[in-house]
Amino acid sequence: MHAIEAIAISKKFGDLLALSDVNFFVAEGETFGFLGPNGAGKTTTIRILTGITMPTAGTAMIFEKDIVKETIAARRQMGIVHETSNVYDDLSAWHNLMFAAELYNVPRSVRERRGKELLELFGLWERKDDRVRVFSKGMKRRLTLAMGLVNDPRLLFLDEPTSGLDVQSNLIIRDVIHDLTEQGVTVFLTTHNIEEANLICDRVAIINRGQIAAIDSPERLKKTIQSVQSVEVAFDPPSLDRLNRLRALPLVSEVRKEGDKFRLITEDPATVIEGVTAYAQEHQVRIISMTTIGPSLEDVFIKLTGLVPRVKGVKVID
Amino acid sequence: MTDFSEGCGQLCRELKAAWAIAKKDIRIYYLKPNIIVSGMLFPLFMFLAFAIGRDAPPTLLVPGLIAITILFSASSIEPVSIPIERRTKTFDRLLSAPISLHSVVLGESLSGFLYSAGIALVPLTAGMIIFQTPLVQPAALIAGILLTAFCFATMGTLFAAYPTESPGDIMSMLNLVRLPLIFVSGVFIPVNALPPIGQVIVMLSPLTFGNDLIRAAFEGSTHFNPLVDLVAIGGFILLFQLAANHLYRKFNE
Numbered sequence: 001m002h003a004i005e006a007i008a009i010s011k012k013f014g015d016l017l018a019l020s021d022v023n024f025f026v027a028e029g030e031t032f033g034f035l036g037p038n039g040a041g042k043t044t045t046i047r048i049l050t051g052i053t054m055p056t057a058g059t060a061m062i063f064e065k066d067i068v069k070e071t072i073a074a075r076r077q078m079g080i081v082h083e084t085s086n087v088y089d090d091l092s093a094w095h096n097l098m099f100a101a102e103l104y105n106v107p108r109s110v111r112e113r114r115g116k117e118l119l120e121l122f123g124l125w126e127r128k129d130d131r132v133r134v135f136s137k138g139m140k141r142r143l144t145l146a147m148g149l150v151n152d153p154r155l156l157f158l159d160e161p162t163s164g165l166d167v168q169s170n171l172i173i174r175d176v177i178h179d180l181t182e183q184g185v186t187v188f189l190t191t192h193n194i195e196e197a198n199l200i201c202d203r204v205a206i207i208n209r210g211q212i213a214a215i216d217s218p219e220r221l222k223k224t225i226q227s228v229q230s231v232e233v234a235f236d237p238p239s240l241d242r243l244n245r246l247r248a249l250p251l252v253s254e255v256r257k258e259g260d261k262f263r264l265i266t267e268d269p270a271t272v273i274e275g276v277t278a279y280a281q282e283h284q285v286r287i288i289s290m291t292t293i294g295p296s297l298e299d300v301f302i303k304l305t306g307l308v309p310r311v312k313g314v315k316v317i318d
Numbered sequence: 319m320t321d322f323s324e325g326c327g328q329l330c331r332e333l334k335a336a337w338a339i340a341k342k343d344i345r346i347y348y349l350k351p352n353i354i355v356s357g358m359l360f361p362l363f364m365f366l367a368f369a370i371g372r373d374a375p376p377t378l379l380v381p382g383l384i385a386i387t388i389l390f391s392a393s394s395i396e397p398v399s400i401p402i403e404r405r406t407k408t409f410d411r412l413l414s415a416p417i418s419l420h421s422v423v424l425g426e427s428l429s430g431f432l433y434s435a436g437i438a439l440v441p442l443t444a445g446m447i448i449f450q451t452p453l454v455q456p457a458a459l460i461a462g463i464l465l466t467a468f469c470f471a472t473m474g475t476l477f478a479a480y481p482t483e484s485p486g487d488i489m490s491m492l493n494l495v496r497l498p499l500i501f502v503s504g505v506f507i508p509v510n511a512l513p514p515i516g517q518v519i520v521m522l523s524p525l526t527f528g529n530d531l532i533r534a535a536f537e538g539s540t541h542f543n544p545l546v547d548l549v550a551i552g553g554f555i556l557l558f559q560l561a562a563n564h565l566y567r568k569f570n571e
Contacts, residue, residue, distance in 0.1 A: 050414045054571050072328070075416035082414075086407040090346045102338035103415035105331045147411075 001064060003028045003155045003186035004049060008058035011044050011210075018044045019210045022058070026203075028154075031177075031187040033201035033218075035194065037305050041210040042190045043083070046159055049188070050080055062155065076104070079153030083160045083190075085140035089133040093124050093143050096132060097150055104151035111150065118146040122172060138169030145173060155186045163192060174200070198297040206304050213304040221300045228295040228303065231272045234261045234288040235280065245283075249275035263293070332424075335417040339425025340432065347399050348433040357394070357437045361387040364500070365441075374506070377536045380445030382505040385529040387441050388466045389496060392434035393474035396426050397488040400478035413570060423475055423562045430471030431464075438463050451536050458544065459535030465551040466528030472558040473524075479565035499525050509541045524554035 004026040011019040019041045026032040036042045047053040049060050051071040060067045062074035087096050094115065101111035119125040122142040132140060141161070148156060161177070162170045177200060181187060191197050197204050198218045205215040214221055235242065238260050246255045246262055252272055254265040266272045269292040280287050347353060365383040403409035412422045442459075445451055453459060477492045500506070502516065503525035509517060520526040527547040534540040540547060 052410065052413050052570065072416045072418065075414065080414050082407055082410055084407040086411055088342065088346055088408055089406075091342070095342075095345065099338060099342050100411070103335055103411070103417060105334060105416070 001028055002026060002061065003030070003063060004032075004188060005061040006045070006049065006058070007060065009045070009048055009055045009060060010057040011041075011048060011053070012056045017210055019048070019055070022207070022210075022212055024205055024212060024215055026186060026188060028063075028186055029181070029184045030202045031181050031189065031200055033197035033204035034188065034190045034207065035197055035204055035301055036190075036207035040207045040305070042207060043159070044210075045207065046157055046188075046190065050078065050157060051075055076151075077153060078155045078157060079148040079151060080157045081145050081148035081159060081161060083163075085137070085144040087132045087135075087140050087143050087147070090131060092129050092131055093119060093135070094128040096143060097147055100147035101150045106151055114150055114152070118149060121176065122146050123168075136166070137164065138166045141165055142169055142172060145176065149176075149180075153185065155188065156180060158187060158189045158191075160191055161189070162196065194296070194298045194301055204297070206301055208305045214300070218297050222295045222297060225295045225300055225303050228265055228299045229269050230266065230293045231264045231269050231276065231290065232258070232261050232293055233264065233276050233290045236286040236288050245279065246276070249279065251275075261289075332417055332421040335415065336421040336425035336428060339412065339422065340428035343395070343399060343426065343429035344432065347395050348429060353395065353433075354437070357391040357433065358387070358440050361390050361441070364390075372506075376445070376449035376451045377533065378506070378508065380441070380449055380451050381529060381533040381536055383441045383445060384438055384463065384532050385466065385503070385505055385525060386500055388434050388438050388463065388528065389470050389499065389525055391437040392430045392467045392470035393477070393492065393496065394430075395433065396430055396471070396474040397478045397492055398485040400426065400475070401483050401485045401488060404481075405483040419563050419566050420559070423472070423559055423566065426475045426478070427468065427471040427559070427562075430474055431468040434467035434471060435463055438467065453535055454538040455535045458531050458540075461548065462528055462531030462535060465548065465555070466525070466532070469524045469528065469551050469555045469558065472555055472562065476558045476562040476565065479562055479569060481569040499523050502526075503529055504541065505529050521550075524551055527551045527554075 002025045006022050006024050009019055009022040010017070022041070022045065034042055034045065044053065048055050049062070049067065051067045051074060054068060063077050065074035065077070067074045088099070091099065097115045097118065098111060101115065106114065116125065119128050122145065124139060124143060124146070127135070127139070132143065135143065145161065148158075158177070161173050165173070177187060177189075181200070189197065189201060201218060203215060203217050204221065206213045214224070242262065243255055243257060246252065246264060249264070250271060251266050251268045252264045252275070253267070256263045256265070264272050264276070273290065273292070276287070276290065361383065364386060365379070400409060446453065474492070477488050480488055480491065482488060502519050503523040504512070504520055505525065509520050509526065509530070512520065527542065527550040530540050530542055531544065531547045534544065542550075
């Protein structure tokens with residue numbers, strides 16, 4: 001059984017086509033990443049999958065329940081962690097959690113036990129009676145995630161769960177996501193952090209301008225763009241002057257300075273290694289380190305979404 | 319039988335969720351001292367502005383004060399709280415919960431209803447003590463206060479459906495309706511003293527029927543048949559609930 005099946009979903013806002021014939025499925029127990037630049041249609045997709053917004057055409061099945069026709073039955077299976085930490089600042093952490101549980105009709109004894117477990121899991125038990133107004137951004141985020149889990153969902157929608165958080169909150173949230181996937185919970189994750197998607201997702205979809213540009217496992221997606229393999233090299237002494245000379249090496253399509261290293265983009269790393277070695281000997285500089293790097297998921301994202309580096313070495317990946 | 323129990327189960331879940339929303343609103347918005355005080359003061363000053371210097375009997379003034387207190391207190395908070403919840407995205411929490419929009423509308427209205435029914439006790443008590451107005455029909459008073467409070471709480475929720483994150487946008491629209499209602503509902507001028515056209519216009523205002531019931535509690539008689547009052551307010555409640563449900567759905571698309 002699929003946890004999610006998006007079937008030919010289209011969404012128009014007036015004349016604007018926000019989503020066009022979006023099709024994909026998420027298997028039960030899978031961690032599925034949904035990537036795309038701002039305005040690509042990520043939020044609209046989540047709002048349709050959770051039944052907040054109706055599609056103009058098509059539908060989505062959540063564990064075989066039609067989200068348009070059986071909205072309530074479909075929603076009972078899911079937990080939703082919205083992009084904004086939408087907690088009630090004037091309620092305590094405990095009352096926030098209990099309110100979320102009541103909306104999901106979790107019986108009192110269960111919600112009180114579950115509430116205690118979750119607040120302990122997210123390191124908030126000691127602050128359970130404090131108003132959320134005084135919480136840090138990370139604490140609010142953790143509480144939002146706890147509220148999304150209070151009904152023991154089979155499917156969890158996570159919209160930017162770790163964006164802009166402190167290290168402690170980041171680690172706690174990533175650990176929890178890891179534990180959830182081990183327990184067989186299906187996770188639908190949108191994130192700006194492409195490395196995060198690369199690390200925790202079984203498959204990712206890249207959406208651009210309302211259309212799915214690619215869906216596959218991170219490793220398979222990387223294989224589709226072998227033209228962006230690269231050689232990373234550090235010289236002693238380091239010098240910016242080398243940039244133009246490295247650009248002139250055969251089969252180098254682009255050179256980026258990244259910290260104290262240079263990254264040479266190429267289709268043929270072996271030839272570039274020979275060129276770099278010859279360059280070092282000719283100019284009598286030492287090579288401190290040299291590594292070949294395959295295409296990253298970020299490279300795939302940039303290629304498929306048509307984004308370009310804003311300045312040399314800095315990529316626009318919002 | 320299974321369908322029936324499933325239906326009852328769903329209804330029970332919906333009512334529990336509506337109650338949870340009402341409790342949440344009461345905790346966050348209604349129990350604040352400034353809200354309680356302003357809920358009493360605004361109608362009081364409005365009442366004084368109309369009552370001072372007029373030779374109106376207490377049996378007209380006290381029900382009028384109770385009626386406008388209910389009108390303003392019941393319909394004031396949701397038009398503020400819902401846009402704020404849209405801005406903080408907490409409203410999305412309600413829209414994405416496994417409950418129907420009816421429960422969201424009912425829950426939001428319930429909190430305004432409870433607040434308003436509680437606030438109405440203040441002018442009632444003050445009026446009975448200061449003006450020595452005897453209570454003739456307690457049942458009419460209870461029905462009048464409860465139904466009118468629920469009706470205007472639903473009206474507040476209906477106006478709050480307008481998709482804005484700014485409370486001012488809704489309050490300005492709401493006041494365009496609320497303020498004229500005071501003059502076309504027999505609050506300060508009895509319905510039978512109005513010109514014929516006025517007697518037709520009053521039928522469009524739910525406050526007319528609520529005020530009529532509350533006045534009956536003190537005067538012992540109603541302008542309309544009490545059953546007409548009850549049915550009319552019930553009709554307005556149903557209309558506002560359905561319209562609110564429709565608008566929240568429509569604006570959310």
